[in-house]
Amino acid sequence: MDIELILSTLIFLGTYVAILTNKVERSLAALTGAVLMVVVGLYFGFYTEKEVITQAIDWNTIGLLLGMMMVVGVLKDSGLFETLAIWAAKLARGDYFRMILLFGFLTAILSTTIDNVTTILLVAPISMSISSVLGVDPKPILLTQGLFSNIGGVATLVGDPPNIMISGAGGFHYMDYIYNLAPTVVICTLVAVIIFKIAFSGKAEEENQKINEEALKGIMERKATEEVANWPLLKKGLFGLSFIITLFVLHSLVSITPALVALTGATLILIMTRPNMDELLERVEWSTLLFFAGLFVVVHGVVETGLLTKIAQGVLHLTSGSLLFSAIAILFLTAIGSGMVDNIPFTAAMLPIVSTLSAKLTGSPNILWWALAFGAGFGGNATYIGSSANVMIVKISEDHEEPISMKYWLKYGTLTTLITTLIAGLIIAIQILTPIDLSLFPT
Numbered sequence: 001m002d003i004e005l006i007l008s009t010l011i012f013l014g015t016y017v018a019i020l021t022n023k024v025e026r027s028l029a030a031l032t033g034a035v036l037m038v039v040v041g042l043y044f045g046f047y048t049e050k051e052v053i054t055q056a057i058d059w060n061t062i063g064l065l066l067g068m069m070m071v072v073g074v075l076k077d078s079g080l081f082e083t084l085a086i087w088a089a090k091l092a093r094g095d096y097f098r099m100i101l102l103f104g105f106l107t108a109i110l111s112t113t114i115d116n117v118t119t120i121l122l123v124a125p126i127s128m129s130i131s132s133v134l135g136v137d138p139k140p141i142l143l144t145q146g147l148f149s150n151i152g153g154v155a156t157l158v159g160d161p162p163n164i165m166i167s168g169a170g171g172f173h174y175m176d177y178i179y180n181l182a183p184t185v186v187i188c189t190l191v192a193v194i195i196f197k198i199a200f201s202g203k204a205e206e207e208n209q210k211i212n213e214e215a216l217k218g219i220m221e222r223k224a225t226e227e228v229a230n231w232p233l234l235k236k237g238l239f240g241l242s243f244i245i246t247l248f249v250l251h252s253l254v255s256i257t258p259a260l261v262a263l264t265g266a267t268l269i270l271i272m273t274r275p276n277m278d279e280l281l282e283r284v285e286w287s288t289l290l291f292f293a294g295l296f297v298v299v300h301g302v303v304e305t306g307l308l309t310k311i312a313q314g315v316l317h318l319t320s321g322s323l324l325f326s327a328i329a330i331l332f333l334t335a336i337g338s339g340m341v342d343n344i345p346f347t348a349a350m351l352p353i354v355s356t357l358s359a360k361l362t363g364s365p366n367i368l369w370w371a372l373a374f375g376a377g378f379g380g381n382a383t384y385i386g387s388s389a390n391v392m393i394v395k396i397s398e399d400h401e402e403p404i405s406m407k408y409w410l411k412y413g414t415l416t417t418l419i420t421t422l423i424a425g426l427i428i429a430i431q432i433l434t435p436i437d438l439s440l441f442p443t
Contacts, residue, residue: 004044008305011036015298016340019385020406026385027287030294037301046304056300057293058344060259061117061161061388065289067262068118071244072125073283074269075237079229085130087224094216096136097204100144100196103127107145108152108189112182114248115258116153116160116389120145124396131400133219135212139397139404140200146393147381147416151192153389154377155185158248161388162338162347162376164258169351170358170369174249180370184427188378188420195419199412233273240269288395292388299345308337308349316353323361324432327371328425330354334375335421339382339414347376367428374424382417384409 015033018024024032034052041047075081092098103123110119124145131138153159157167157174166172228234244265248258256264270280302308315333319325330350337346354372358365380387384394384406390413397403 002305004040004046005305005307007040007044008037008046008301009307011040012298012302012307015295016385020383022406025287027291027294030291030298032294034294034297037298041301041304047301051300051304052297056297058161058296058348060164060257061296061344062289062292063257063259064115064161064262065117065292065388065392066284067259067264067266068121069284070266070280071237071241071262071269072121073280074233074273074275075241076125076283077230077275078234078237079227080234080237081125081129082227082229083224084126085133086219086222086227088126089130089134089216089219090224093220094134094208094211095204096207096211097197097200099127099130100141100200100204101193103141104144104148104193104196105189108148111149111152111159111389112155112185113158114245115158116149116387117392118244118248118262119149119153120389120392120396124393128396128399133212133215135215136207136210137203137402138400139402139408140203142393142397143404143409143412144196144200146384146387146390147192147413148189149389150377150380150387151185151188151416151420154373155182158258160343160373160377160380161258162343163373165344165347165351166369166373166376169355170366172369177373180366181373184374184424187427188423191419191423192416195416196412199415236272237269240265240272243268285392285395288391291391295342295385296345299341303345303349308341308346309353311337312350312353316357321361323365323367324429326357326361327367327428327432330357330368331371331375331421331425331428334372335379335382335417338376338379339386339417342385343376343380343387347372364432367432371424371428374428375421378417378420378424381413381420382410383413386413 011033015029018029019026038047038049038052088099088102092102107119107123110123124142127141127145128138131141150160154163155177157163157172157177163177244261247254247256247261247265312333315329316326319329334346334350350372354368358368380390384390384404394404
C-alpha cells in the first residue's frame with residue numbers, strides 16, 4: 001500500500017475519532033485534520049494549495065449556509081420565530097409527542113421545497129423557543145427534525161445537496177426526482193413516525209408531566225400575531241424569503257446554484273432592511289462554516305489518494321454484471337459511507353463509479369442513480385456528521401444545557417437509517433425483478 005494512502009487514511013481516521021468522541025471541539029478537529037492533510041499532501045504530491053480552494057471545499061454548501069444564516073439572523077428581530085412558536089404550541093395543545101410530529105412533518109414538507117439545511121435554520125429555532133417556554137427537553141424534537149429533513153429532502157432535486165450533484169452528473173430534472181423518489185420517501189416518512197412513536201413514547205409521557213401548565217395556559221390565551229415585534233421588518237424579510245424559495249424551485253431552469261440563490265436573497269433582504277452588520281455577522285455560525293470547510297479538505301485528501309474509490313470499487317466489483325446487486329451495493333455502500341464521512345463528499349466520490357456502471361449495465365440503469373440518492377439521504381441520518389442539516393441541528397442544540405451528543409444521535413439515527421434504507425432496497429429490488437411497471441423508476 002502506498003505511503004500517501006496510509007498517511008491520508010490515518011489523518012482521516014484521527015480527525016473523525018476526535019469529532020466523534022468530542023475530545024476536541026469539532027471545528028478545531030476539522031481544521032487540524034485539514035492542515036495535516038494539506039501538509040502531507042504537499043510533501044507527497046497528492047494535494048496542492050490551489051486544490052483546497054478550487055476543488056476540495058464545496059463553496060456551494062458554504063455559500064448556501066452563509067446566505068441562509070444571514071437571512072435567519074435578520075428574521076430573528078422581527079418576532080417571526082416567537083409567532084410560529086406560539087402557533088405551534090397552540091396547535092399541539094401541549095402534547096409533547098404531538099409537538100415532535102408537528103415539527104417533524106413541517107420539516108419534511110419544507111425540505112421538499114427548499115434544501116434541508118435552510119429548513120433546519122428556519123424551523124429549529126422555533127422548536128427551541130417553544131421548548132424553553134414550556135420547560136421541556138428540546139433534544140427529541142430537534143433530533144427528529146434532523147432525521148425528517150434528510151428523509152424529506154430525498155424527494156426533490158433541491159431538497160438535499162447530493163441530489164443537486166446527482167442531477168448534474170446524470171442529467172436529471174426536477175420532476176424526475178418526484179416520479180422516482182417521492183413515493184418511497186412518503187412510505188419512509190410514515191414508517192419513521194412509527195419508529196419515533198415507539199422510541200419516544202416513554203419520554204413523551206415524562207415530558208408531558210414536566211410541562212409548565214401556567215405557561216401553557218398563557219400560551220393558549222395568546223394570539224400568535226401579537227408576538228410580531230416589527231411588522232415592516234417581517235414583511236420585508238418574508239418577501240426576501242419568498243424570493244429565495246421561488247428561485248430554489250426554479251434554479252434548475254435558470255441555471256444558478258443554491259449558494260447564489262441564498263446569497264442573492266440575503267443581499268436583497270439586507271438592502272431592504274439595513275440591519276447593523278456587526279450584530280448580524282455575530283449571529284453567523286462561523287465555527288460551523290469552518291467545520292465544513294475543514295471536513296471537505298480532509299475528505300478530498302482521501303479521495304485523491306484513492307481510499308474511497310478503492311472501497312467503492314472493491315464492493316462493486318463483486319456485483320459486476322448484475323443490475324440488482326449493483327443497485328443494492330450502491331445503496332448500502334453510500335448509506336454507510338455517508339454516515340461516516342458526510343453525504344456530500346461521499347456522493348462526489350461515488351458519482352464517477354455510478355456513471356460508469358450506468359453506461360455498462362442493461363435494464364434500467366437510472367435505478368443506480370436513485371439508489372445513490374437514497375443511500376446519501378437516508379444514510380446521512382446515521383450520525384450527526386452524516387449531513388449538513390445534522391450538523392446545524394447539533395449546533396442549535398448547544399443553546400440547551402444538554403446538547404445532542406454523538407451517542408444520543410447514534411441511538412436513534414442508525415435505527416432510522418437501517419429501516420429506511422432497507423425499505424428503499426426492497427422497492428428497488430421489486431422494481432428490477434418484477435415485470436410489473438410500478439412507475440417508480442421510469443427509464
